[in-house]
Amino acid sequence: MRLMQLQKRTMAVAGITLFGYLIFHMLSNLTFFSPTLFNDFYNGYNDGLIRWLVLLAVIVILAVHVRTALKIRAINAKARTIDYYRHDKFKIPAPFVTASILFLLAFIVIHVIQTLRFDAVDVYLETVQLFQSFWMVAFYLAGLFVLTMHLQHSLANVFQTLGKTAWTCQYLAWTVSVLLTGGFALLPLYIYFVMP
Ligand code: HEM
Secondary structure, three states, X not given: OHHHHHHHHHHHHHHHHHHHHHHHHHHHHHHHHOHHHHHHHHHHHHOOOHHHHHHHHHHHHHHHHHHHHHHHXXXXXXXXOOOOOOOXXXXXXXXXXXXXXXXXXXXXXXXXXXXXXXXXXXXXXXXXXXXXXHHHHHHHHHHHHHHHHHHHHHHHHHHHHOOOOHHHHXXXXXXXHHHHHHHHHHHHHHHHHHOO
C-alpha cells in the first residue's frame, strides 16, 4: 500500500513537472507571432547548455513518468477484480489507450529529432518550412489531440485528489488542456492556412 502511494506521488510529481515544461514551451512558441522575438528567444536558448540541460531533464522525467505508470498498471491489474465506479459512462478500450500513449511517445521522439536538425540561427524559418507540408500539420495536430486527451484524463485525476467534485474536475481539466494544446496548435494552423 505504501509502495503504491510512493509510486503515485512520483508519477504526479513527474507529470506536473512535465506539465510545467509544456506551459513554458507553449508560451515560448507563441512568440512566433513576432518573428524577431521568436528567433531571439531560440538563439539565446540554443546558446550554451540550456537547451541540452532542458532536453536531458525532459527525457529523464519522461522516463520516470512512463516507468512509474507501468508499475502502477501492473500493481492495479493484480489487485483490482472489480472496476471503480465511473462518473462518465463512456469507457475507452484499454488497447486503444495503450496505442494512443505509444503514438504520443513516438510523436515526442520524432519532434525532438526534427527540431535537433533545425538550423539554430533561424528557428522561425525552420518552423515555417516544417508546416508547409500538409502531412506534418496533420501529424502535429494528431499528436496534440492525443496530448489533450491524456492531459484531460490526468488533470481530472489530480483535481479529484485535491478534493474537487467530479464534474468540476472534468470541466477544469478540459479547459486547461484545450488552452495548452490549442496554444501549440495555433502555429501549424496559422502557418498552413493563414500565412501567405
Ligand atoms: C506545434 C507544436 C510545437 C512546435 C511548433 C514546437 C516547436 C519546437 C521548437 C522550435 C523546439 C526547439 C528548437 C531549438 O531549440 O532550436 C522544440 C523543442 C522541443 N519540443 Fe516542441 N514544439 C511543439 C510541440 C511540442 C509538444 C506537444 C511537445 C511535448 C509533448 C514538445 C516537446 C519538445 C521537446 C522535448 C523539445 C526539446 C527540448 C527543448 O528544446 O525545449 N514540443 N519544439
